Amino acid sequence: MRVIVAEDQGMLRGALSALLDLEDDIEVVGQAADGEQALRMIETLDPDLCVMDIEMPKLTGLDVAERIKEAKHGCKVVILTTFSRSGYFQRAMRAGVKGFLLKDSPIDELGAALRSVHGGGRAVSPELAMQLWEAENPLTEREREVLKLAGAGLGAGEIASRLFLSHGTVRNYLSEAIQKLDAKNRIEATLIAERNGWLG
Known part of the structure; x- marks a missing residue:
């Protein structure tokens, strides 16, 4: 696979490229010192993958990823970061x-x-995944259960009997979840939670 390494710290960029080049199936075809250079290299060298730092001059790694997506370019982006x-x-x-x-x-x-x-897969550092899940999911376990059942088409009464709760308690959980997710209704709340992977 053909890879570009984009990192503004020269020593780290060189070391990373050299180490990746030692792998039998990886060829580093370009090294970029900033986001603009990375984008130009992706357009001209047509790599399979780009390994990018988030914090770079001119364009950040995320700016570059957004441009690649807009351009529908086939290059896949892997972000390397010290930030969680x-x-x-x-x-x-x-x-x-x-x-x-x-x-x-x-x-x-x-x-x-x-x-x-x-x-064709994804890769997320386990430490990052756990940290981000804990930091980001605003729903309690009960709110997730209630939203999941609401998303499956159950009414408040059915959810109440399924979870052995009162009708009013279910309404409260739904209302809390809708508020936390800044949604207009339970359907939108369920969609937001599903899209973010918060329903488990």
Whole structure:
């Protein structure tokens, strides 16, 4: 697989490229020092994958990922970051990023992640996934249960008898979930929760 490495710290960029080049099935075809250069290389070199830092001059890694998605380019993006901010992760997923890994991950973990993404999968550092899930999911376990049943088409009465709750309690849970997700109604709340993977 043909890979571009985009990282504004020269030493890290060189080391990462050299280590990836040692892998039998990975060829580093370009190194970019900023987001604009990365985008130009993706357009001209047509790589399979781009390994990118989030924080780069001119265009961030997420800016580049969004441009690639808009252009419908086939290059898959794997973000390397020292940041575990949930907002970054959500934006990365919306931009079609296929991998989200911590910079201090071992090189063999990065190699395995690139192979997985190249084969059509996703790769997220386990530490990041857990942290982001805990930080980001605003729903309680009970609210998730109630929303999931509402999404399956059950009315408040049916949900109440299924979960051994009173009708009023179910209405309260639904109302809380709708409010937390800034939704107009239970249908929109369910869609938002499903899209973010918050219903489990």
